[in-house]
Amino acid sequence: MSKIYVKQEESLSIKFTHQMKVGDQRRLDLYFFLPKEMGINSQSLDAEEYYFAAIAGRRSYYSSGLHLPLVQGRFISQNKRTVEEFRLYLNLFAYQFAVAIETDSKELAQVEDVEQFYTSLKELSDIVAQLLKKFRRNEPSDPKWKHYFENSDNYLSWFCEQRLLQLISHAPRSSDYNELTEEVLSLCRSERAYREAKNYNSAQTKDDPNRISNKMLLLRRLIQQGVVLKEELKTLGVGLKKLTTGVATGGVMLVVSALIIKAQGVFNGLTLSLVLTLAVIYGFREIFKEDIRNALWRVIQKGRPRWSRILRDTTTQAVIGRQLVWLDFIKSKDLPEQIEEILKRRHSQNKVDSEILHYGIYSRIAQKDFLAGYSTIQEQVNFSLVPFARYLERGRAKIYKESAGQVSYDSVERRYQVNLILMLREGRNPPQYARYKITMNRSTMVEVTESQLPDGMTLIGGEQDSED
Structure with missing residues (x-):
């Protein structure tokens, strides 16, 4: 069964991730139920503007072997590989490594519990050190290959250091974890010393934040070469x-x-x-x-897709897949019966009138094989909720209480609950569903939780689920 992961990406954004293989045909529909009190509708929020300003996606080749570097498993006999093949596999590992660290660090930054934060920080730093060590064991000696390795090595070293330093700078303050913090800082120092020993960056570049940042952006684009698919978007x-x-x-x-x-x-x-x-x-x-x-x-x-997208391999320019995209406000009468059934099972206090924003994407992956060694495409789509938040009330209410003759109050924030229902259809298989509750206020997303489905409905990536 296919699995679609939905998680909080940053303070006001969510992301869904899924993988597709050769020949897959998949229709994924997301229904955002926005309470009318939020003031968001087709008159206040233009769907097309929201698509280009707040929805960002990337499609790339994917391999599940991230924690076992591909350069180790796929280059046992390097002499039988071409330079281009070496570069492609190297880029795949480096790109997935960077994306994984980026995702894990963003999730960790949302953790407020002190103990959980530092425990996770320790695990993340250990994984970073382990993967970098394994990656460097496979440094090629051939000069024509070594250049590509050094680009990836330089970027991964700098990127991991930056992510760890960013986490420490925003970490919850606690003297109980000074030793752990020092361990992470020691790893960052060793990476900086490693890059200096390798002479990866000139003195002028290291001393100028703008130059080092721009150089790393360039290296990131080089790493994406051959891995991230080229997209051709057309308005229908x-x-x-x-x-x-x-x-x-x-x-x-x-x-x-x-x-x-x-x-x-x-x-x-x-x-x-x-x-x-x-x-x-x-x-x-x-x-x-x-x-x-x-x-x-x-x-x-009504009901017609707004955009079409062609996905091409950046190396061969071959068409890897085609997609159709829908985005619009719809009326409740246009909802599928199964979606209405899921909504009926909400608690009575949550049954409020809502505006419905529908995002749909139909993907058809080519029947022919991908480049050698690739078997899966991963799609990640980010939805920024910042355009939603600007319509929400800014003020805070007060809750009063009395104790021993003294009256005090607590400030409370105004929160809104957005229901998100996913419907997945793969080929001729029966639809699968998932429901999430997004609790947010004007400044941040409080939590994203998955809810249970009514009896008889199949959970995306799982078996038939039931409600308590």
Whole structure:
């Protein structure tokens, strides 16, 4: 069974991740149920603007062997590999290594419990040290291969150091963990000394934050070469929208022309009354032309995808997959019956009127094999909730209490609960579902929790689930 992971990415964003193999056909629908009290709807939030400003995705080759470096398992006989193959496998490991550290560090940054934070920090630093050590055991001696290795090694060393330092700078303060903090800082110092011993960066670059940052961005792009798929996004329905505009304008002009002819029959000659009547007719044309066009376009666009995306291998330029993307506010009557059934099982206090934002993506992966050694594509899509948060109330309420004749109060924040329901359809298999509750306020996302499904519904990536 396929598994789709949904988790909090940063303070106000969530991410879903899943993998697809050769020949897969998959439709994934996400329904965001936004309480009406949030003030978010099709009039206040433009779906197209939200798509380009707040939804970011990346599709790349993927291997589950991250903790066993690919350079170790796939280059036992390096002489049988070409330079390009070496670079591709090296990039795959380095890219996944960087993404894994980035993801783990972002999750760790959200941990507020002191003990859990430092325990996880210790585990993360140990994994970093272990993977870097294994990675460097496979440093090639051939100069034509060594250059690519040094680029990856330089970036991974710097990136891991930066992530660990960032975590320490925002860590909960506790003197009980000074020794652990010193261990992590020692790892960071050793990585900095390692890069200096290897002469990876010039003195001018090391001393200038802008130069070192830009250089590492360049190395990151080089690492992504051949791993991250090239995307070609196309807006659908452009010609159809022009045709709709033409039909709407033609229909309005037909009515206007009929009214003008009628007015000329009523008024003899060019009189002031005729001029005023024509002015009123043209005025109503301008008022209703846009409304008629928009109404007609909504009817035609309903249920149709907004964008198409072609995924290409950056090395061979071969088409790896195609996708269709939907994003729009929909009405409750347009929901699938199974989604409505899931909503009915909510607790009574959570049954509030909601605006429904629907995001859908249909993926069709090519039947032909990927590059040698690749068998899976991973897609990660981030949804920023910042555009949602700006509509929320900023103020805080107060809860009063009395104790021994003294009245005190606690400040409480206004929280909102967004329901997120996923529906996955793979080929001709029955749909699978998952439901999440996103609790947020204006400044942050409090928590993301997965809820149980009604009896008889299959959980995404699991067996049939039941409700308490």
